[in-house]
Amino acid sequence: MGEANNPSDMIVLEFKEDIALTEMMRRRVSSLxxxxxxxxxxxxxxxxxxxxxxxxxxxxxxxxxxWYFSLSGHGRVTITGISQLWTPDLTNLMTRQLLEPIGTFWRNTGDPEETPLKYLEADMQEFGERIAELAKVRKVMYFLFAFKDGAEAANLSCSVEFTPEK
Structure with missing residues (x-):
């Protein structure tokens, strides 16, 4: 999507599942x-x-x-940024804390495996820029990943590339 001057300056950050936080949020649902x-x-x-x-x-x-994303098989993945910075008491997630735009990429059921993933380029560009903005005031940022139409976390690789400001 974007061009950079010197590949050695690149910083590629991989999205990692926060298993403890995901489990805490699942317990909240089952408790209710x-x-x-x-x-x-x-x-x-x-x-x-x-x-x-x-x-x-x-x-x-x-x-x-x-962005770098790969998904084996077919399905749709949406990524929603969260403005909330979780504290040790793990306060509940409120809808007003979900950011726009969301990132979406997908491969339709009938598409061959080697078909490149489809995505909304303008939204993904704006989303990436928003992440870079929030990084200036955050050491950690959280995201909701939704797996639909057959997509599974085990089949996903997703990261984002930045260049440090000089």
Missing amino acids: QRSGQKRQDGERLLLPHEAVYRLDFHNQDLNFNR
């Missing part, structure tokens, strides 16, 4: 179901096909270059 309670007003509960991922920024002055 067991007790028959309703979610808080504006609360965003984790759906069964979603997981929480994170990016850790060791360098916080970054310019977005491009």
Whole structure:
């Protein structure tokens, strides 16, 4: 998507699942179901096909270059950035903390495996730039990954490339 001057300057950050946070959010859903309670007003509960991922920024002055994503098989993956910085008490996720735009990439069921993934280039560009902006004030950023239409976390590789600001 973007061009960079010197490949040795690149910083590629891989999205990693935050298993503990995903599990904590799943427990919140099952606790509400067991007790028959309703979610808080504006609360965003984790759906069964979603997981929480994170990016850790060791360098916080970054310019977005491009996305790298691969998905074996077919399906659709959406990535939603979260403005919330979780604290040790793991406060509930509220819908107002979800960022726009979201990143989406997919391969349709009938497409051969070697068909490149489809994505909305303008949204992915803006999303990458938004991540670089937030990195200036964050050491960690969280994301909701949703796996649909046959996509599975085990078949996904997703990272984003930045160049450090000079």
